[in-house]
Amino acid sequence: MIIIQLSERQEKIVDIVKEGQPITSEAIAKKLELTRATLRPDLAILTMSGILDARPKVGYFYTGKTTLSFISEKIKGIKVADVKSIPIVVSEETSLYDAIVTMFLEDVSSIFITNNGYISGVVSRKDFLKNAIGGTDLHKIPVGVIMTRMPNIVFVKSEDSILSAAIKLIEHEIDSLPVVEEIDRDKRNYKVVGRVTKTTITRLFVELGINS
Amino acid sequence: MIIIQLSERQEKIVDIVKEGQPITSEAIAKKLELTRATLRPDLAILTMSGILDARPKVGYFYTGKTTLSFISEKIKGIKVADVKSIPIVVSEETSLYDAIVTMFLEDVSSIFITNNGYISGVVSRKDFLKNAIGGTDLHKIPVGVIMTRMPNIVFVKSEDSILSAAIKLIEHEIDSLPVVEEIDRDKRNYKVVGRVTKTTITRLFVELGINS
Numbered sequence: 514m515i516i517i518q519l520s521e522r523q524e525k526i527v528d529i530v531k532e533g534q535p536i537t538s539e540a541i542a543k544k545l546e547l548t549r550a551t552l553r554p555d556l557a558i559l560t561m562s563g564i565l566d567a568r569p570k571v572g573y574f575y576t577g578k579t580t581l582s583f584i585s586e587k588i589k590g591i592k593v594a595d596v597k598s599i600p601i602v603v604s605e606e607t608s609l610y611d612a613i614v615t616m617f618l619e620d621v622s623s624i625f626i627t628n629n630g631y632i633s634g635v636v637s638r639k640d641f642l643k644n645a646i647g648g649t650d651l652h653k654i655p656v657g658v659i660m661t662r663m664p665n666i667v668f669v670k671s672e673d674s675i676l677s678a679a680i681k682l683i684e685h686e687i688d689s690l691p692v693v694e695e696i697d698r699d700k701r702n703y704k705v706v707g708r709v710t711k712t713t714i715t716r717l718f719v720e721l722g723i724n725s
Numbered sequence: 726m727i728i729i730q731l732s733e734r735q736e737k738i739v740d741i742v743k744e745g746q747p748i749t750s751e752a753i754a755k756k757l758e759l760t761r762a763t764l765r766p767d768l769a770i771l772t773m774s775g776i777l778d779a780r781p782k783v784g785y786f787y788t789g790k791t792t793l794s795f796i797s798e799k800i801k802g803i804k805v806a807d808v809k810s811i812p813i814v815v816s817e818e819t820s821l822y823d824a825i826v827t828m829f830l831e832d833v834s835s836i837f838i839t840n841n842g843y844i845s846g847v848v849s850r851k852d853f854l855k856n857a858i859g860g861t862d863l864h865k866i867p868v869g870v871i872m873t874r875m876p877n878i879v880f881v882k883s884e885d886s887i888l889s890a891a892i893k894l895i896e897h898e899i900d901s902l903p904v905v906e907e908i909d910r911d912k913r914n915y916k917v918v919g920r921v922t923k924t925t926i927t928r929l930f931v932e933l934g935i936n937s
Contacts, residue, residue: 520773555769557767558766588930639850641854642850646822651858676930676934679934686832688923710923711927714923714927718891718929718930719895722800722801
């Protein structure tokens with residue numbers, strides 16, 4: 514994949530085709546007072562890029578394409594599996610206090626709750642803070658009581674695009690998504706295999722900005 | 726700006742130049758068993774894109790460029806001013822409890838503290854949670870006591886690139902950056918004019934992925 518800045522002459526050719534399509538290369542050459550041979554590389558570039566379309570014995574058409582969406586294609590090609598981090602998991606019986614301590618030790622903004630190895634809930638720093646200021650006894654109440662539970666958990670799968678994960682983070686106004694694997698479709702049992710957060714997306718943004 | 730997928734023949738030409746540079750168009754044509762005229766559009770594309778360089782009477786060189794950095798250029802062109810959001814601000818005397826309530830009402834992950842109109846501190850959801858579980862009396866202690874204060878506040882300015890802001894968020898492991906305006910360089914007085922968070926970056930990532 515290469516990127517080319519159109520020359521002034523190529524821009525002129527596009528304008529000429531837009532105005533008088535279909536138009537033959539002879540007619541374009543005449544308008545520019547150039548030979549067909551001189552125009553050949555320009556027309557090759559414009560048809561290869563998909564900006565112009567050439568039909569034999571008819572002439573050149575303007576396709577309506579301007580720039581192909583390179584950034585979008587690059588971003589859409591990145592999968593959740595490529596960037597996910599390790600999930601931090603506790604069981605439903607863990608006290609709010611111990612869960613908060615785990616969150617600080619692991620330095621994450623959300624933790625996932627499992628029951629018999631399957632995801633049953635998600636708790637965010639915001640949920641913990643709400644309970645902490647509300648006078649809940651953090652040592653007595655288990656995390657299972659306050660967690661967001663299935664089917665209200667928003668999740669992604671490893672094979673999903675990272676773009677779809679970012680869209681879920683924004684649309685649902687959450688900081689973190691569990692990455693799950695479906696074990697039993699009928700029972701809706703999911704194993705947690707990763708974590709995607711706004712930090713994941715920000716790190717990826719930095720990598721795209723610096724390296725690409 | 727247009728984007729072109731290199732054809733098989735163009736890839737071959739690049740390989741031939743890599744192996745035997747500098748090499749004339751006659752020599753390339755001979756290796757491919759084609760005429761020079763046939764190769765002209767291919768060589769035009771490869772030199773226009775900067776992949777090959779042509780020196781008169783010497784031949785073609787391989788420049789070492791593969792893909793120009795379109796994504797990187799696009800990302801580097803976005804300024805903090807283009808995407809910043811409104812800062813949420815309280816005074817140093819505000820109680821931790823009232824500051825937390827403000828944070829919930831405004832649905833932000835950090836708030837900025839000002840003194841006489843200038844930024845004096847930053848407090849995150851994490852700081853609040855740490856104090857809430859530590860037994861601090863949230864109604865009595867003012868936010869000024871627990872805030873991160875100058876000169877330890879990491880900030881950006883409106884004219885900075887959003888990429889540099891994202892790098893600061895990642896390197897300093899923080900969720901939020903105040904956007905400031907320098908009022909008095911000697912006294913290090915800054916006015917808060919905005920906020921950039923990992924949500925800002927995630928939203929921008931989604932926009933780049935969908936629209937560009």
